Amino acid sequence: MKASPVLEWLDALEEQHGRPRRLPPRSALDWILWENAAYLVPDARRRKAYAALDEATGLRPAGILGLSRERLRELAALGGMMPERRVEKLLSIAETVNDAFGGDLDSALELPLAKARRAVKKFPGIGDPGADKILLFTGTHALPALDSNGLRVLVRLGLAAEAKSYSTTYRSGTAALAPHAELGCKWLMRAHDLLRAHGQSLCKHKAPVCAACSLADDCPSAS
Numbered sequence: 209m210k211a212s213p214v215l216e217w218l219d220a221l222e223e224q225h226g227r228p229r230r231l232p233p234r235s236a237l238d239w240i241l242w243e244n245a246a247y248l249v250p251d252a253r254r255r256k257a258y259a260a261l262d263e264a265t266g267l268r269p270a271g272i273l274g275l276s277r278e279r280l281r282e283l284a285a286l287g288g289m290m291p292e293r294r295v296e297k298l299l300s301i302a303e304t305v306n307d308a309f310g311g312d313l314d315s316a317l318e319l320p321l322a323k324a325r326r327a328v329k330k331f332p333g334i335g336d337p338g339a340d341k342i343l344l345f346t347g348t349h350a351l352p353a354l355d356s357n358g359l360r361v362l363v364r365l366g367l368a369a370e371a372k373s374y375s376t377t378y379r380s381g382t383a384a385l386a387p388h389a390e391l392g393c394k395w396l397m398r399a400h401d402l403l404r405a406h407g408q409s410l411c412k413h414k415a416p417v418c419a420a421c422s423l424a425d426d427c428p429s430a431s
């Protein structure tokens with residue numbers, strides 16, 4: 209294996225998959241609502257649930273708090289199972305933005321990294337991977353970020369070590385990208401999106417389609 213194959217492998221993935229379609233969220237609150245608009249559903253359904261929430265609330269705390277619980281439940285039901293829990297989460301998110309951040313969560317992202325990370329982790333469903341993603345995709349901190357699909361790809365390629373806990377495996381995955389963090393947010397976003405696309409389409413959880421994978425010749429897990 210070459211010393212640092214990441215750059216080359218990402219180029220190969222881009223050639224294979226094209227530039228992945230960017231997800232819709234832009235601000236920190238957008239990302240938090242994206243994560244909480246749906247649960248265990250495919251991207252297409254999450255997009256629908258998020259778009260309906262956007263239309264009904266403008267993705268603003270006042271918009272969420274101004275809706276009846278019935279209407280919030282209808283919106284939450286678009287995102288899959290356990291809609292009641294999502295209603296509570298949406299209300300709690302809106303209240304936290306108002307009460308803890310004076311209605312302006314984005315300004316908290318400009319704080320030093322540890323404080324910015326703590327700020328976004330106040331919200332439901334946002335652990336370290338979610339915080340990294342928000343800080344990266346808002347362009348405020350050039351941090352490696354991976355979703356579970358991208359992390360699986362790095363493990364299979366031998367760039368990250370699988371551990372008993374997801375958080376340890378995750379740290380190993382982000383450490384594999386960290387030497388390239390100086391390339392900046394755009395490169396790290398591209399890495400996140402390409403690895404995610406590859407994990408979703410070919411390097412799937414149960415049945416990776418190695419015969420169609422452009423990285424198969426270099427991959428120690430190819431079957």
Ligand code: SF4
Nearest residue numbers: 411418421424427430
């Ligand atoms: S060869 Fe198979 S296991 Fe390796 S990255 Fe490609 S799809 Fe995943």
